[in-house]
Amino acid sequence: MPEKRCLLDIQGISKQFSGVTVFSDFDFQVYEGEVHCLCGENGAGKSTFIKILAGAHQRDSGEINIEGNPLQGKLNPALCMKLGIQTIYQEHTLMQNMSVMENLFIGKEVTKRLVLDRRQMYKETLDVLAKIGVTGLDPQIPVRLLGTAQQKFVEIAKAFVQEARVIIMDEPTASFGCHEIEQLMSVIQALKEKGVGIIYISHHLEEVFRIADKVTVIRDGRKIRTYDRTEIDEASIIRDMVGRDASMFYSREAAGIGETVMEVQNLSGGGVKDISFSLRKGEVLGFAGLVGAGRTEMAELLFGKKIPESGEIMISGEKVRFKAPKDAIKAGLCMITEDRQLTGLFTRQKNSLNTILAHSAKFPVRFMHPDRDKETCCEYIEKLKIKCKGPDQQVRFLSGGNQQKVILSKWFHSDGSIYIFDEPTRGVDIGAKEEIYKVMVELCRQGKSIIMISSDMPEVIAMSDRVMVMKDGSILAELSKEDADSETILSYALGGCKI
Template sequence: MDLPDPSDALLTMSAVGKSFYGVPVLSDVDLDLRPGEVHAVVGENGAGKSTLMKIASGVYQPDAGELRIGGAATVLHSPRAAQAAGVGIIHQEFNLLPERTVAENVFLGREPLRRGLVDRRAIRERTADLLAAIGEESVRPTDRVRELGIAQQQVVEIVKALSLDARILIMDEPTAALADHEVELLYSLVRRLQERGIGILYVSHRLAEVFDLSDRITVLKDGRRVVTLNTSDATPEALVRHMVGRDLAAYYPPKTAATGPALLTLTGAGNARLRDVDLELRAGEVLGVGGLQGSGRSALARALFGADGFRTGQLTLAGKPLRVRSPRQAVRAGIAYVTEDRKGEGLVLNQSVLDNALLAKRAATPRWFGGAGRATSVRDLLAAVEVHAAGLDQEVRYLSGGNQQKVVLARWLAMAPRVLLFDEPTRGIDVGAKAAIHELIRDLAEKGAAVLMISSELPELLGMSDRIVVLRDGAIAGELPGDASEEAVLSLATGTPHEVPA
């Protein structure tokens, strides 16, 4: 699209700086947002993205620099002041009341009154007008939020911001919680917002959507602006170099050619979500699992871990039949599971880093656990995987996504598992932390573990896997070598024919 003149910027941030307890987190950052553009802000965790967005939305006030909205110097003393100035923010974790209707959530705390009572008809009509203005037909004002999908709840948050006459919209990791089929709804919504002249600051770790949606990209590193590029002039390789200082080719560690014998096998396995699964997982390999959302990928990992066990078929581990009826049995058999829902299922957020890393040992061996030596070994593992925290007594919720994932990994490494099940191991993690997780996964395989890795990101699936199995409708649709093409994976996932180039 043709961008308006920079002098017409909706938002200008000049030489912005911010420190906490004397430690600078932002230094001399410049950023501007123009009407009708999507300006992506990218960088590793800790680069300063969140702090910059909180300054733009009035949560923090800068220690240095200036904000201008619509050309006028502005001081945003609070989020309410930012809303009044036309700034709305859509957080990664939504702030909606599930038992209220869409209309009630949109006007929560600002309900129009009629004869001293809430005018419910008015809020329904106003909400309907807002939904119509952005061309959204999948959400109705009378729908209860708990009945909506994640993408539709995101629509509600956006409509709530628009009800405040937001001209500037900040989206923080907007697709992190979305299923694959929901992402297109967000894409179309973003484009409709652009058509209305709304400027969008778009924070994301997913480079594919950054290139799909944005007009310009600003890279932050160590609290400073490295570069601002027109998206049409940028490449993923160049962006990664700006963010982490190395090429995209270094994203994935070299694959190990030598694999051992089959360590885990499934024959005719099934349950309510899976049917007739035959699978072989070998020592020393990373077996990738692809497929569309709902194809049975996560169901396979959960069944192997005993969370939703198999009802039919046979599972063998190291040549011996094994019946896993619970996660505790799986752990004792040497099977570890890194869930895709890191915050909801993988961690106890209000407990310390050390306590989270000790969870598996305490659960699997409650009678004899408790020795100082075992706690020390876990401390060593946390250091080995390079968890960055203020201390091991820090609550894990305050860590970045990448460091939280490393805590989960340290927990399972302490159990010396033979089989590791990874479900979306790098979801919501910045590119630098992704590379570290990839190195850890490959290192585990090289040491003889059998790794099963589920990923929705095709570059990751192809870059990490020695072999790939693809699921469709709860069954294995086919197997591919690790150097297969994205088209071949999608062909099996969707059931459409794929011609191999001559």
């Protein structure tokens, strides 16, 4: 077999922010047709690394060789495109009002006698989508009408049109359901067969173990080890990442379940249809389903973000009607939203202020207690292992995963009685997941109740006392802890019969 070519060879790169070293002396290689995964806990330096490769940050030192040629000078986004390095970020970067086809051919428009050749571009779009195994996507549809996963596939197709040799994927499946994850796995296989090198960053280790040809573990900005496919061993990769033993499969201790604290009857509105369930004291009620099943919409109705069209919500036996989230917070509800960056934090404020925010929202007047607030913040920094300089650091300087931990601290500290967690561990590393689960169990022991929406199947199964499965805005099944296995959940999520 001919030897594979090295597409990207990184030698000894280092980066500091304001005198603080984020990573140092880091080596990394990507070969053609190879998936090289980069794993590390929150704040390890993964995003900074890919921002350097995307030309968004500059390295302080070190060499970058592209297909054997040393790169002279700085990388910038335009040069990256020219060199065939494309990054697919977690956030959407497509032009939302343009069609799939127009997005694909930005800067590469096909013309005929100085006029856009739309017919040819249409044909080529279909060809490219077929080459990477994406079917059933209309090239003329405006991108804004597509879901998260489909937009991601369009971005990959765009990278393909731009003749990318290396595609970097940063947490590509963050908002994916299991169906879409499978689709992405096939797309990656197709890219590999075309000789594209892929750098894949994900906290979902089960995906990493499935697709990786190599895994490099980074900790505190240093390379710990690169594993070849044959050497990949889950336990030692996790140990290398978090510096201790941790499990992908958390097993939760039971807490005593008490009386009903919330009763929802025939709730409809905002894409949710006729939902009924009850939540008991000390219980974790899991909500499973595919992306778009209506779980977040249901949470928004419960929390007063949207007004129900019909149905009732009772809390501790009393009918409630929330006009806004602040009414829900007063009644003891807390909600961690799915879209944390937009709705969860004041990123230009300190960690400590963000931590006490939900707690103080309950009081009409709250005097500042800087020392006490700092102490509270330090407690959560310790509990959730938040990587930061301390309570005074502005949240915007934290890594994505650590920002999420600050949001969790805010709600854990809010002293509610019913917690709605929408994808509580999305983007959080495996070690921190365990810490978050422990805090959730602790809340249950204190007699609080949790509604947990999660697309992470092992998480739903491990944490829930009961699982509700949703599809198309309705609840299709209620499963006891004993019956809630991934096969049963999936069969309902994909369209089982309504109970």
